[in-house]
Amino acid sequence: MQPFIEHARSLAIRSAVRPEEFARLAAGQSPQVLFITCSDSRVVPALITGARPGDLFELRTAGNIVPPHDSGHPTSEAATVEYAVEVLGVRDIVVCGHSHCGAVGALVRGDDLTAVPAVRDWLTHTTPCPEGEAHDAAVTEAVQNHVLTQLLRLRSYPCIKQRLDDGTLNVHGWFYEVHTGSVSRHDVHSDSFQAL
Numbered sequence: 001m002q003p004f005i006e007h008a009r010s011l012a013i014r015s016a017v018r019p020e021e022f023a024r025l026a027a028g029q030s031p032q033v034l035f036i037t038c039s040d041s042r043v044v045p046a047l048i049t050g051a052r053p054g055d056l057f058e059l060r061t062a063g064n065i066v067p068p069h070d071s072g073h074p075t076s077e078a079a080t081v082e083y084a085v086e087v088l089g090v091r092d093i094v095v096c097g098h099s100h101c102g103a104v105g106a107l108v109r110g111d112d113l114t115a116v117p118a119v120r121d122w123l124t125h126t127t128p129c130p131e132g133e134a135h136d137a138a139v140t141e142a143v144q145n146h147v148l149t150q151l152l153r154l155r156s157y158p159c160i161k162q163r164l165d166d167g168t169l170n171v172h173g174w175f176y177e178v179h180t181g182s183v184s185r186h187d188v189h190s191d192s193f194q195a196l
Contacts, residue, residue, distance in 0.1 A: 034084040037096040063103030096174040097147040099138040
């Protein structure tokens with residue numbers, strides 16, 4: 001924890017050296033992109049994209065799951081998506097899955113999650129189970145299929161459907177390899193993930 005504390009202390013010093021950069025952030029936010037990804041500590045959106053503070057509006061969930069819009073009760077994920085689209089006016093949404101995903105791996109392998117009931121119940125939002133090889137440690141195919149399911153879910157949100165229909169919003173599926181740092185995106189024409 002100590003290195004994080006030291007960094008937090010030095011941030012205040014750096015902000016005093018560049019006050020205009022930090023003052024700009026106090027004036028409000030206008031991110032261009034809603035970046036939906038996994039809570040996994042190896043996935044760092046700013047590292048992947050080179051984003052600076054204020055560039056990305058982030059939604060991080062176990063397994064980068066977007067729950068169904070009509071789930072019957074409000075969710076923080078739906079509220080975040082709605083706020084990003086309706087209030088902040090993001091122009092793009094990226095759903096970024098990653099290799100070696102514990103959530104998707106547990107689903108594909110059929111792991112017993114009774115010891116973590118909240119995780120087990122959260123993962124029920126992934127229905128149907130992502131297709132992919134259970135013996136693949138990177139769970140590449142399963143994660144990529146899972147990303148596509150989340151994109152379909154997003155398209156069912158009324159605020160997103162409307163913005164997609166009027167051409168003011170784009171959605172993108174990305175796959176990040178934690179062991180190489182490479183990123184690929186889903187190409188709708190070939191229906192495959194291609195290197196960025």
